[in-house]
Amino acid sequence: MQILATFEFSTLLEIAITELEEKGITSIYAVPLDLRKKEPRLLDNIHRADGLSFIDKGMIFAFLLSTIGASKGFVWPGGPIIWGIAGALIGFAIGVALSWILYLVKRDKHQLQIKKGKKGEVILIVTCEDNQVSVVEDILWDHKALGMAITG
Structure with missing residues (x-):
């Protein structure tokens, strides 16, 4: 099972990863997201609109x-x-x-x-066994995950 969660980049994320490693889960992959570097375009066109008018x-x-x-x-x-x-x-x-x-x-x-x-935010991907899903889910929610998805 894979569990995908998003976090704000903070110490809570580091603590969650440490707790997961203590529970014996070693397949953890964290991907930080970059912030927008350039301003969005001001003029909308037929294919893209950002709600700014x-x-x-x-x-x-x-x-x-x-x-x-x-x-x-x-x-x-x-x-x-x-x-x-x-x-x-x-x-x-x-x-x-x-x-x-x-x-x-x-x-x-x-x-x-x-x-x-x-x-920015961080996407955390945790691969675990079926019987560990509830433990991983509880740890991630306890450490302020913004969102979570479980794939099978």
Whole structure:
């Protein structure tokens, strides 16, 4: 049986490996995962989307300000069409700028976490006999495994 578990890189992982070796399990394989080195792409395409969008807030603000501009355009010189279009353009620019500022703030916080020493995760693969599965599972859960899978 193989048991796959993920851990944060910490001393609890080292203690779990030591306990497994004390129980007589010698086939233990640990693989550290690397952290992302480069920033994700900003523009999505049809094949890949990461949920980050700059135009959603822009469209909302464009709708709001074009509605206000069109309604006020009935009393302002220029008419409702001109003020509606002007409101839409200004609202879209405000929304995109707001999204861009929020993205920069989140990106800087994420980069600070990486610089502070945030460590990646480790995949632990343990090969054991069928009768040792429950013992291995208990040890791994007790030492704060993030997730676990058992393959037969």
